[in-house]
Amino acid sequence: MVESVNKCILEGIRPRLEQHKAKWADKLNNVLWAYRTTSRTATGETPYHLAFGTESVIPVEIGVPSFRVTHFDEGRNGQLLRENLDLLAEVREEARLRTLVYKKAGLTGFETRFGKLAPNWEGPYTVAEVPHPGAYVLQDAKGKRVPRV
Incomplete structure (x- = not known):
C-alpha cells in the first residue's frame, strides 16, 4: 500500500x-x-x-x-x-x-x-510460416498457432 x-x-x-x-x-x-x-x-x-x-x-x-x-x-x-x-x-x-x-x-x-515470481514470458514458440519478409506465424510446442497480436 x-x-x-x-x-x-x-x-x-x-x-x-x-x-x-x-x-x-x-x-x-x-x-x-x-x-x-x-x-x-x-x-x-x-x-x-x-x-x-x-x-x-x-x-x-x-x-x-x-x-x-x-x-x-x-x-x-x-x-x-x-x-x-x-x-x-x-x-x-x-x-x-x-x-x-x-x-x-x-x-x-x-x-x-x-504470481509475482512467475516468468513474464510464454513459450517457447517455433516459426510455423513466413507469409512475407518480416511477418511470422508462430506455434507452440503442441502445434497450436499463436493468435496474431
Missing part, C-alpha cells in the same frame, strides 16, 4: 519538477492535498474523509462558491460535524469491506494464476 501511495505522489510531483527542480518540496503540499482529497477506487472514499469524518472544502470552492459553501449554516455546522464523527466508524468499516472486495476481485486475475 505504501508503495502505491508513494507512486501516486511521485506521479504528481514529476510534472512539476520539470519547471521547478529546486523547489520540489514547495510543490509537495499541493500534490499531497490532491491525493488526500481524491476518492480512492478501492475504498470509495477520500483519505481526508476517512481521517476527519467530513469532506474538505477545496480552494476552488472558496473562489467559485459551491452549494455547500453558499448554504453554510454556522449554527448547524457543529451539529453536522458531530453527526459525521458519530458515523465515521461506520464509514471506515464500509471502506474496509469495499477494500477487501476490491482486493479479492483483483486477485482472481493475473496474480492468482501466475
Whole structure:
C-alpha cells in the first residue's frame, strides 16, 4: 500500500519538477492535498474523509462558491460535524469491506494464476510460416498457432 501511495505522489510531483527542480518540496503540499482529497477506487472514499469524518472544502470552492459553501449554516455546522464523527466508524468499516472486495476481485486475475515470481514470458514458440519478409506465424510446442497480436 505504501508503495502505491508513494507512486501516486511521485506521479504528481514529476510534472512539476520539470519547471521547478529546486523547489520540489514547495510543490509537495499541493500534490499531497490532491491525493488526500481524491476518492480512492478501492475504498470509495477520500483519505481526508476517512481521517476527519467530513469532506474538505477545496480552494476552488472558496473562489467559485459551491452549494455547500453558499448554504453554510454556522449554527448547524457543529451539529453536522458531530453527526459525521458519530458515523465515521461506520464509514471506515464500509471502506474496509469495499477494500477487501476490491482486493479479492483483483486477485482472481493475473496474480492468482501466475504470481509475482512467475516468468513474464510464454513459450517457447517455433516459426510455423513466413507469409512475407518480416511477418511470422508462430506455434507452440503442441502445434497450436499463436493468435496474431
